Amino acid sequence: MKRLLCILTALAGLASAQDKPLALVLSPPNATANLELTVYLVSGFAEAQATARDEVPQDLAATLQQLRGVFAYKSYKLIDAVTLRGRNNGGSEVAGELPDYSHYDFKYVRARISSETPHLVRLDSLRLEITRRHTDRLETVALVSTDLDVREGQKTVVGKSAVNGKDAMFLVIVPKVVE
Amino acid sequence: MTCPVCKAIEGRGECAECRALAGELRANAEALSALRHEELPPLVVSVSRRAPVYSWVAAAAAAVLLAMALPSLRQVAIAPKHGPQSGRAGKSEPLKIKMLTPDPDVVIYWLIDSKEGE
Numbered sequence A: 001m002k003r004l005l006c007i008l009t010a011l012a013g014l015a016s017a018q019d020k021p022l023a024l025v026l027s028p029p030n031a032t033a034n035l036e037l038t039v040y041l042v043s044g045f046a047e048a049q050a051t052a053r054d055e056v057p058q059d060l061a062a063t064l065q066q067l068r069g070v071f072a073y074k075s076y077k078l079i080d081a082v083t084l085r086g087r088n089n090g091g092s093e094v095a096g097e098l099p100d101y102s103h104y105d106f107k108y109v110r111a112r113i114s115s116e117t118p119h120l121v122r123l124d125s126l127r128l129e130i131t132r133r134h135t136d137r138l139e140t141v142a143l144v145s146t147d148l149d150v151r152e153g154q155k156t157v158v159g160k161s162a163v164n165g166k167d168a169m170f171l172v173i174v175p176k177v178v179e
Numbered sequence B: 001m002t003c004p005v006c007k008a009i010e011g012r013g014e015c016a017e018c019r020a021l022a023g024e025l026r027a028n029a030e031a032l033s034a035l036r037h038e039e040l041p042p043l044v045v046s047v048s049r050r051a052p053v054y055s056w057v058a059a060a061a062a063a064v065l066l067a068m069a070l071p072s073l074r075q076v077a078i079a080p081k082h083g084p085q086s087g088r089a090g091k092s093e094p095l096k097i098k099m100l101t102p103d104p105d106v107v108i109y110w111l112i113d114s115k116e117g118e
Helices: A002-017 A020-026 A058-070 B014-036 B051-080
Strands: A036-045 A075-087 A094-095 A102-107 A110-113 A122-133 A138-151 A155-163 A167-178 B095-099 B104-111
Touching: A036 A058, A036 A102, A036 A110, A036 A122, A058 A075, A058 A155, A058 B104, A075 A094, A075 A102, A094 A167, A122 A167, A138 A155, A138 A167, A138 B104
Parallel strands: A155 B104
Antiparallel strands: A036 A075, A036 A167, A094 A102, A102 A122, A110 A122, A122 A138, A155 A167, B095 B104
16 A cells, blocks of 8 residues: 555656646746847838838848848838837737827737747737727727747847738837846 | 375275265265255345545546646647737637748748638
8 A cells, every 4th residue: 555655656746747847948047037129110011102212220221131032012111119128927018109190009928038048039929909090999900919939139020911901010029138 | 195094095095094084075075965956145245345445546546647637738728829819709820931031130920811811
């Protein structure tokens, strides 16, 4: 009987130990690290605009060059840039108004920062919604909703078409881990 | 076994001990023959007092197996969480295409709604 109890105890210990790797992944050593996320909202226009030039900051020049190599949009324009900060394993949200009076809401439910260098940041349930208020209803102009892995030092672009007809919306996400 | 007196097979010798043993064996055989037509009493099933212990052990083993199976069940439960949490019922997760660029510092993902891909 004692032997059986020992076996059962060992099995129970084994079963509880199976949870440990998951816990380690969710709580890496740098659990106190913060994540500073800079998000650029960039529009890609299918039709030529009045100003033929792209209206994006110099920081995004290399990114824009790559976008031009992949997509055939006529011009690009920075709509807004937001910065939000959150803790490792935590979420963050920022909302506001865009120059064209539409409303944006950007958030992620949880950011998990890996301990490796450069850090890999896993953003769970990342979501950007741009809405426009009409007299009696709220219209969703653009919606980006996904899980995303971004690496520190890289600019990660998330693009989506069919925004305002044939235009596109690009999120350029730049993560920075603050230890 | 041999008889210590006459050295013959026990019960088959001519000595008094062999004869006595042969007589006992014969009497036993006759008694058993007489029981051949006796009706047996109905079988009484007795419940062992150790049975509850075994049931507790079985319950504990089942609990351990359940605990071992729980992580995989949890993973199955977590899996749908990766979908968009827009609150719009029936919307499926968009197709996400990763595009490699010559610049290693620029990674592009292109999202395609299922509606667009049709």
